[in-house]
Amino acid sequence: MKFETKVIHAGIEPDPSTGAIMTPIFQTSTYVQDAPGKHKGYEYGRTQNPTRTALEASLAALESGIHGLAFASGMAAMDAVLKLLSPGDEIITTTDVYGGSYRLIVKQYEQYGIKAHFIDLRDRKLLQETINENTRLIWFETPTNPMLKILDIKQICQDTKKSQALICVDNTFASPHLQRPLELGADLVMHSATKYIAGHSDVILGALICKDPILEERLRFIQNASGAVPGPMDSFLTLRGIKTLSVRMDRACENAYQIATLISKQKAVRQVFYPGLKTAEGHSLAARQMSQFGAMMSFTLRDDNKRAANKILNRTKLFSLAESLGGVESLIGHPASMTHASIPKAKRAKAGISDSLIRLSVGIEHVDDLCEDLLHAIKG
Ligand SMILES: *Cc1c(COP(=O)(O)O)cnc(C)c1O
Numbered sequence: 001m002k003f004e005t006k007v008i009h010a011g012i013e014p015d016p017s018t019g020a021i022m023t024p025i026f027q028t029s030t031y032v033q034d035a036p037g038k039h040k041g042y043e044y045g046r047t048q049n050p051t052r053t054a055l056e057a058s059l060a061a062l063e064s065g066i067h068g069l070a071f072a073s074g075m076a077a078m079d080a081v082l083k084l085l086s087p088g089d090e091i092i093t094t095t096d097v098y099g100g101s102y103r104l105i106v107k108q109y110e111q112y113g114i115k116a117h118f119i120d121l122r123d124r125k126l127l128q129e130t131i132n133e134n135t136r137l138i139w140f141e142t143p144t145n146p147m148l149k150i151l152d153i154k155q156i157c158q159d160t161k162k163s164q165a166l167i168c169v170d171n172t173f174a175s176p177h178l179q180r181p182l183e184l185g186a187d188l189v190m191h192s193a194t195k196y197i198a199g200h201s202d203v204i205l206g207a208l209i210c211k212d213p214i215l216e217e218r219l220r221f222i223q224n225a226s227g228a229v230p231g232p233m234d235s236f237l238t239l240r241g242i243k244t245l246s247v248r249m250d251r252a253c254e255n256a257y258q259i260a261t262l263i264s265k266q267k268a269v270r271q272v273f274y275p276g277l278k279t280a281e282g283h284s285l286a287a288r289q290m291s292q293f294g295a296m297m298s299f300t301l302r303d304d305n306k307r308a309a310n311k312i313l314n315r316t317k318l319f320s321l322a323e324s325l326g327g328v329e330s331l332i333g334h335p336a337s338m339t340h341a342s343i344p345k346a347k348r349a350k351a352g353i354s355d356s357l358i359r360l361s362v363g364i365e366h367v368d369d370l371c372e373d374l375l376h377a378i379k380g
Helices: 003-009 050-062 074-082 099-112 124-130 153-159 213-226 232-242 245-264 283-289 306-315 345-350 367-379
Strands: 067-071 090-094 115-119 135-141 166-170 188-192 206-210 269-273 296-301 331-333 358-361
Touching: 003 050, 003 245, 050 067, 050 206, 050 232, 067 074, 067 213, 074 099, 074 135, 074 166, 074 188, 074 206, 074 213, 090 099, 099 115, 115 124, 124 153, 153 166, 206 213, 245 269, 245 296, 245 367, 296 306, 306 331, 306 358, 306 367
Parallel strands: 090 115, 090 135, 135 166, 166 188
Antiparallel strands: 067 206, 188 206, 269 296, 296 358, 331 358
C-alpha cells in the first residue's frame, strides 16, 4: 500500500457496533467484564483504549514498522526509551540534539548513572572512537534543529552494527512521509506527533515505532507501568491529523522550497539553511535519504545581531512568533532567545546558532502570501 493510502486507511476499521467510519473517541476509564478475567481485550484505560489502539496501528504502518506505541508527549516517548537503560550504560547522541532531549538525558538520567556523549555524528571516526562495550543507545535527529544538518541514517546504522546499541531516530522534523528510518536500518523511531503527524497545533502527543517484538514488549511494559499515555481525545485528534499528512507535507515542502530560494536572494540575508538548496552542505545526502526536503529552514542576517532579527520577527503577520513547528500555519522563531536560550552563548555560537538566526516552520498557506509577508519583514 502506498503511503498516501496508508494515512487514510492503515489501522482504521469501521466501528463494529455502529459502522461509524471514524474511530470513536472511547472516553472511558474501564471496561465491563463478562466474568472475572473474561473480557474483550480491554480491561483498564491506562493499559488499553480502542482509540489509542487504532492510532498505534496507524503509526506503525506509516513508519513501515510492526508495533506502534503512543505516549502523552514526545518527551514521554523518549523517557520510555531511556528507561530501557541501566546504571553504567552509555548513550551517544549529537551536540545539537533537541533541547528537551538534552535536558532529560542530563538532568534526569545522568543521576541514575547513565553517561551520555554529545558528538557530531557526521564524524565517522569520532563515532568509532566514542562507541564502546557500554554503549546501549544511539539517539539522533535528522534534519537537525535549527541548523538543518543531515545525518546519514544508513551509514550510522552500518557503522554501529557490531555494537549492542539500540539505534533510535527522532523523526519529528521529516515525518514518515519524507523519511522512514526503520527502512534504513534503525531499530526504533520516535516522534513528537505534536508536530507534523497531528499537524494542527492542537495536541501534545508522542510515539515510538519498532519491528522487534521483544523491544515492543519491553516498551509496552514501561508504557503501562509508568502510565504516560495519551487520552482518547488526543489520540482521535492525531488520527484525524494523520489523514492529511501527505497532502499537508507536499504543500509545506513546495512552499518551503520557494521561500528558501527567495530569501537566499535577499541582500539582508547572509545564509539560508535548507537541505533543498543545491548549495546546502547536506543536499545530496538529503536527496538520497528523504523523498522531499522538508518545511523547516533557518537563516542568518548580514547584520548579525538580535536587534536586526527582532525587526523581522516583529514585522511578519502571517508567520506567527511561536515555539513548536509542523502545523498548518507558518511560524517564525528566534532560537537564541527561544528554543535554545538555555544553551550558553559561546556553545550556541559554536553550533552556528548566532544571534541573528531565524527559524521558519513553513505552513500550507498560499506561497505568494507567505513570500510577501517575509519580503515585507526583511526589506522593511
Ligand atoms: C517538539 C520536539 C520534541 C518533544 O516533543 P513534545 O511532544 O513537545 O514532548 C522532541 N524532538 C523534537 C525534534 C521536537 O521538535
